[in-house]
Amino acid sequence: MSSGSPNPGPQMPPLIPSKRPGNRTPRTTTERGYGHRHQQDRRRHLSQHPICERCSASWSQHLHHRDHNPHNRHPSNYEALCVGCHQAEHS
Numbered sequence: 001m002s003s004g005s006p007n008p009g010p011q012m013p014p015l016i017p018s019k020r021p022g023n024r025t026p027r028t029t030t031e032r033g034y035g036h037r038h039q040q041d042r043r044r045h046l047s048q049h050p051i052c053e054r055c056s057a058s059w060s061q062h063l064h065h066r067d068h069n070p071h072n073r074h075p076s077n078y079e080a081l082c083v084g085c086h087q088a089e090h091s
């Protein structure tokens with residue numbers, strides 16, 4: 001029993017170590033236009049924004065390009081989105 005503060009504050013999902021199952025795919029992603037550089041950028045941005053930047057209610061899982069240009073790798077062009085927000089953005 002820990003006698004902490006009575007107010008837990010806003011509810012956030014517990015931070016888990018960067019160990020997402022099923023994230024390790026032997027298939028190359030370069031043929032889809034996403035190479036090793038993109039994977040690095042994705043991991044860095046998602047680690048900086050573990051929660052979706054839109055709804056702030058789900059884990060961010062996708063690295064979205066704000067201008068829809070996958071070749072624009074400027075940090076300001078990146079947005080960490082959850083699956084739902086990303087699908088909504090592209091639908």
Ligand SMILES: [Zn+2]
Pocket residue numbers: 052053054055056057058081082083084085086
């Ligand atoms: Zn979202």
Ligand SMILES: [Zn+2]
Pocket residue numbers: 063064065086089090
């Ligand atoms: Zn996108």
